[in-house]
Amino acid sequence: MKKVFLQFGSGLGPMSRSLPIAEGLQREGYIVKYFGFENAKPYMNKMGIEELSENFNIKDIKKGVQTPNWYCAEQFWEIIGYGNIEWVEKKVEELIEYLRDFSPDFIISDLGILSCIAARIMDIPLIAITQSCYHPNIAFGRIRWWEEEQNLKFTLTEKLNNYFKKKGVPQLNSFEEIFTGRLTIIPSFPEFDPINNPSEFNTYYVGPILWDPLDMAKEEYIKLFNRNKNKPTIFCYTARFCDNVGESGIIIFKTLLSALKEFDANIIFSTGSDSDRKIAKEILNSYGIDEEKFSIIDWVPMGIAYGNSDVVIHHGGHGSCLGQFLYEVPSLIIPTHTEREYNARICTNMGVSKFIKREDIEKADILAEIDEILTNSSFKERLHFWHAKLNEYEFTGVNKVLELIQKL
Known part of the structure; x- marks a missing residue:
């Protein structure tokens, strides 16, 4: 064996x-x-x-x-x-x-x-x-x-x-x-x-490989994506609050709290971990914002989050970007370091995202960026194009990896 x-x-x-x-x-x-x-x-x-x-x-x-x-x-x-x-x-x-x-x-x-x-x-x-x-x-x-x-x-x-x-x-x-x-x-x-x-x-x-266990989704989180159907759903993935380059997730979270507090939408934040979720709730309370305004969760499968959102806001991680092509959901990317800016710029060039440089987020008009993504049909059209392109490749993901390993 x-x-x-x-x-x-x-x-x-x-x-x-x-x-x-x-x-x-x-x-x-x-x-x-x-x-x-x-x-x-x-x-x-x-x-x-x-x-x-x-x-x-x-x-x-x-x-x-x-x-x-x-x-x-x-x-x-x-x-x-x-x-x-x-x-x-x-x-x-x-x-x-x-x-x-x-x-x-x-x-x-x-x-x-x-x-x-x-x-x-x-x-x-x-x-x-x-x-x-x-x-x-x-x-x-x-x-x-x-x-x-x-x-x-x-x-x-x-x-x-x-x-x-x-x-x-x-x-x-x-x-x-x-x-x-x-x-x-x-x-x-x-x-x-x-x-x-x-x-x-x-x-x-080999094509995108993304772990997406829908059976592990918490029922209360699924319900968050199915409420307020008369409003757009915005999924905000901060990722880790503190990573290898500093307080990346916190920067995204605090910026979006301020920018979206008056925005009429179903807004869901995911921190990726329960410890950061607790910190996020403390920050929310310190800002004097009612917890009913924003839903703050730890982790939810991508199929639930992306599959039920009109716009995703994320940090530019490789998997976060690839998920857009699988679920055909446009994004606003706030890349938190160089690798993620690399991904964000490619997504923007492919016509599926907009991005704001980390150093520009305080002066950026985030609401205007979201509004353009929601109202400009070209983002969805380009996503549909690239989704079809992915299908043309006929990638087999994990099965291809196993096949290649067995040939070594």
Whole structure:
């Protein structure tokens, strides 16, 4: 019986595309163990997927100066703590010990840099799940393609290469190569995630993979989307209040509270976690806003939220953007860091969204932006076009991933 170790990045986004793959592997008879973050554990446990070890964690990571406007993946991973190569080496060696005990046939990484490093050192086949902005052959040449290229120098690639040299492992030509493997998966489609020459890193588009368990929706949350049918329904997804670049979700929440307090609509906020939901309610009360004006929930399946909304406001996460194409719902995007601005700009260019830069949200006319999305039929028309395009590709998602893994 084959074994697989899975590591995914922080937030619910990476988990929502990793979990269906893990479920698929379990159905095929694989033993799957994972390493993820605290907010993902309840969902992984519910699906019967075990942690590699309860003792392995990265709670001692020390982050650098947080900034939403980073210029490349190397800088981002440096500022979230991986620039401390001594800590990285220590954690990789610790992970390797656990992996030796488990002895996986494959390692799957969804932007989990420690497992990418460990797979190379242990010479275990790596299946890398990534996005175009983190792929070495990104079509635009760099992630912040809308600005002049910055001549900034970072040291993480050099540090990793020195570590690989000590271990007798091939060097990286660019930092983004760390997120490629013997098999590289982009859970998306080419127009939204453009790269050049996919064959160079054995890269395959498999279509959107989004965990959407409708049976896990709370009944009281479903009812929220079915009330006030004479008013538009606005679903606002803040995501984590505090993430790798600071108070991202709080910024979105507070801005929208002020902007939408007089808007006549059915407005539902989702924070993604119960702890942030409680903070949101405290903020709402401190603003003196009646709780009847806004509904504040933790998490709801995308099929419920997107499928029953007229407009979605979100932070620009990869899965949040892809959901628009599946459910044909337009959005207003407030991207909270560079990767999400990359996604937001592509969605805007595809004609399915509008976006407001994080630094412009206080002066933006959010109500006017929402009104245009609600009244301009071109957004729905473009979504219908891209939805049809997705169907033409005949992607099979998880089934394609399983097929590719079985060929390794």
